[in-house]
Amino acid sequence: MTTLARAPELPTVPPRTTLTKPRRDWNGWKFVWPFALVFVLTFITPLAYALWLSLFQNKMVGGNQFVGLDNYVFALQDPQFWEGFGRVLLFLVVQVPIMLGLALLAALAIDSARLYATGFYRIVIFLPYAVPAVVAVLMWGFMYGDNFGLAAGINEWLGSEVIRPFAPSWVLISIGNIVTWQFVGYNMVIFYSALKTIPTDLYEAAEIDGARGWQVIRAIKLPGIRGAIVVATIFSIIGSFQLFNEPSVLQPLASNVITGSFTPNMYAYSLSFAGQQYNYSATVAIVMGVITAVIAYVVQLRGSRKEVR
Amino acid sequence: MTTKHRTINPRARRAGSRSRARRRNPLLAPRKSLALTIVTATFLVYALLPIAWLLINATKTQPDLLSTFGLSFGSSFALGDNIAATLAYDDGIFLRWLGNTLLYVLAGAGGATLLATLGGYGLAKYRFPGRGAYFAVVLGAIAVPGTALAVPTFLLFSQLGLTNTPWAIIIPSLVSPFGLYLIWAYTVESVPTEVLEAARLDGAGELRTFFSISIRLLTPGIVTVALFAIVATWNNYFLPLIMLSDPQWYPLTIGLNQWNAQAQGVGAEPIFNLVITGSLLTIVPIVAIFLFMQRFWQSGLGAGSVKQ
Numbered sequence: 001m002t003t004l005a006r007a008p009e010l011p012t013v014p015p016r017t018t019l020t021k022p023r024r025d026w027n028g029w030k031f032v033w034p035f036a037l038v039f040v041l042t043f044i045t046p047l048a049y050a051l052w053l054s055l056f057q058n059k060m061v062g063g064n065q066f067v068g069l070d071n072y073v074f075a076l077q078d079p080q081f082w083e084g085f086g087r088v089l090l091f092l093v094v095q096v097p098i099m100l101g102l103a104l105l106a107a108l109a110i111d112s113a114r115l116y117a118t119g120f121y122r123i124v125i126f127l128p129y130a131v132p133a134v135v136a137v138l139m140w141g142f143m144y145g146d147n148f149g150l151a152a153g154i155n156e157w158l159g160s161e162v163i164r165p166f167a168p169s170w171v172l173i174s175i176g177n178i179v180t181w182q183f184v185g186y187n188m189v190i191f192y193s194a195l196k197t198i199p200t201d202l203y204e205a206a207e208i209d210g211a212r213g214w215q216v217i218r219a220i221k222l223p224g225i226r227g228a229i230v231v232a233t234i235f236s237i238i239g240s241f242q243l244f245n246e247p248s249v250l251q252p253l254a255s256n257v258i259t260g261s262f263t264p265n266m267y268a269y270s271l272s273f274a275g276q277q278y279n280y281s282a283t284v285a286i287v288m289g290v291i292t293a294v295i296a297y298v299v300q301l302r303g304s305r306k307e308v309r
Numbered sequence: 310m311t312t313k314h315r316t317i318n319p320r321a322r323r324a325g326s327r328s329r330a331r332r333r334n335p336l337l338a339p340r341k342s343l344a345l346t347i348v349t350a351t352f353l354v355y356a357l358l359p360i361a362w363l364l365i366n367a368t369k370t371q372p373d374l375l376s377t378f379g380l381s382f383g384s385s386f387a388l389g390d391n392i393a394a395t396l397a398y399d400d401g402i403f404l405r406w407l408g409n410t411l412l413y414v415l416a417g418a419g420g421a422t423l424l425a426t427l428g429g430y431g432l433a434k435y436r437f438p439g440r441g442a443y444f445a446v447v448l449g450a451i452a453v454p455g456t457a458l459a460v461p462t463f464l465l466f467s468q469l470g471l472t473n474t475p476w477a478i479i480i481p482s483l484v485s486p487f488g489l490y491l492i493w494a495y496t497v498e499s500v501p502t503e504v505l506e507a508a509r510l511d512g513a514g515e516l517r518t519f520f521s522i523s524i525r526l527l528t529p530g531i532v533t534v535a536l537f538a539i540v541a542t543w544n545n546y547f548l549p550l551i552m553l554s555d556p557q558w559y560p561l562t563i564g565l566n567q568w569n570a571q572a573q574g575v576g577a578e579p580i581f582n583l584v585i586t587g588s589l590l591t592i593v594p595i596v597a598i599f600l601f602m603q604r605f606w607q608s609g610l611g612a613g614s615v616k617q
Binding site: 046115150184269281289 | 338339340341342343345346348349352353355356357359360362363366378379380423424425427428430431432434435436437438440443446447449450453457458459460461462463464465480481483484486489515516519540543544546547550551561562563565566569570572573581584585588591592595596598599600603
């Protein structure tokens with residue numbers, strides 16, 4: 001009956017039978033050292049290196065010089081950086097709620113047990129997640145295109161240029177559609193998995209109380225998956241701020257609209273690989289990383305606070 | 310949050326009571342709705358539209374691509390010719406890219422799954438010096454945008470002489486903080502400490518206990534992590550884009566994008582039919598793996614998504 005001694009939050013501690021203080025147990029390191037080793041090499045070291053780089057400037061005269069926080073001061077006043085930042089922020093505010101809303105609707109529909117062929121729905125809606133971003137963008141890019149795309153076909157049929165996916169005012173919507181297509185199913189699965197873990201007793205109580213339809217969704221299902229919604233929101237925020245693949249692959253098709261500083265990540269990339277400005281590129285990456293981490297943290301705090309209430 | 314965890318733990322028993330309840334509670338076993346099925350089918354159309362477009366257009370010749378409507382077939386059925394041309398183009402570079410992709414997936418995703426499993430398990434079942442800091446740093450890393458690290462990683466690797474080699478793709482793929490987190494959550498839920506205690510009393514070493522007992526209990530979690538790692542490495546774009554300049558080491562994603570870029574600019578030599586057929590050939594294996602493994606990831610993902 002050692003199970004009784006196991007506190008729910010501390011299932012990690014092996015029950016100790018002796019009263020003396022246990023000796024330090026290094027056994028865990030047998031398991032965690034390989035991950036730690038690669039983690040240090042691919043996370044900690046590059047991060048430290050980026051911080052180091054961001055404090056220097058490669059000048060025409062004098063070579064590599066320590067400049068303190070000059071790069072950061074410059075980044076905070078850099079219109080190209082802020083323009084890209086504003087773009088991903090707009091993208092985040094519009095695309096993420098639409099995508100998560102659709103994912104939630106799909107998850108609720110599948111969880112309602114009122115669909116025919118539920119399993120088929122679940123798999124097919126999740127399927128786009130398995131398609132590589134490059135292929136997804138190529139497919140949509142072709143479909144958007146005015147050469148042999150669907151957009152061209154529809155415009156021809158309508159007799160006017162109604163759909164112009166690569167026009168300046170359209171291109172963010174076009175990218176948003178591709179991202180939504182790729183990730184609705186992924187978020188749907190996160191929500192659906194959480195819905196399945198809601199205790200049945202709650203539904204039984206609701207049935208006795210005579211709750212129906214939307215009442216059950218509002219009173220039981222949505223509060224029950226709040227944790228999953230917070231997690232999905234955080235991942236989507238991180239994804240939006242990192243936006244790179246979709247605009248980068250679309251760039252050849254809309255080169256006059258999608259510039260090298262279209263998103264902060266593309267900016268950091270072009271600074272490095274087109275401009276050789278490694279120090280400033282590292283600075284932009286760090287500023288963006290800090291902003292992302294802070295916003296993710298705030299969402300996490302808000303999410304858990306509401307959960308307590 | 311703690312109260313929520315407690316209610317989640319007895320998974321098996323609850324599933325049983327739910328299926329019993331489904332029979333009598335109209336909230337759990339409602340009548341099927343044709344209307345809802347049809348409305349929800351909008352999602353199916355949306356998800357399948359580009360894939361249908363790809364399938365249809367992979368059967369067209371390049372002139373047909375340019376002259377016929379996107380969602381109708383062309384005047385000839387050239388799928389076989391297109392596949393043969395894709396595989397033969399540029400001395401069969403497509404097959405080389407496929408081989409590279411397989412190498413990156415096997416080594417990268419395989420290694421990532423192994424490291425995440427060992428690490429998540431170690432964190433869940435052992436108290437060791439430095440555990441708190443370890444956990445905090447790895448969880449913090451989930452929020453660090455991966456691409457923020459890409460440029461410094463590239464500079465670091467180029468100083469080590471690793472760029473333009475497979476190591477530049479494999480080594481960064483080995484670390485999956487989210488995978489470690491999923492295994493941690495799954496271990497807490499499904500590997501009872503008493504079982505490990507019993508094995509220890511029998512004199513089994515820690516690693517032997519893990520490989521003979523725990524790993525079986527963790528299988529659904531491991532498959533889930535493997536699936537996400539496979540998708541992530543198969544679909545990887547940013548990392549190989551910055552690390553590789555030699556087409557001999559390209560994975561499929563970079564190669565396809567390069568083919569597509571041939572259509573632009575001066576002296577353009579568009580091979581749209583090859584890009585489309587190549588895209589189709591790229592998604593077929595990953596979709597097959599996905600469908601094959603789908604019955605496993607269901608249970609594995611549940612653990613991670615509810616425990617934040």
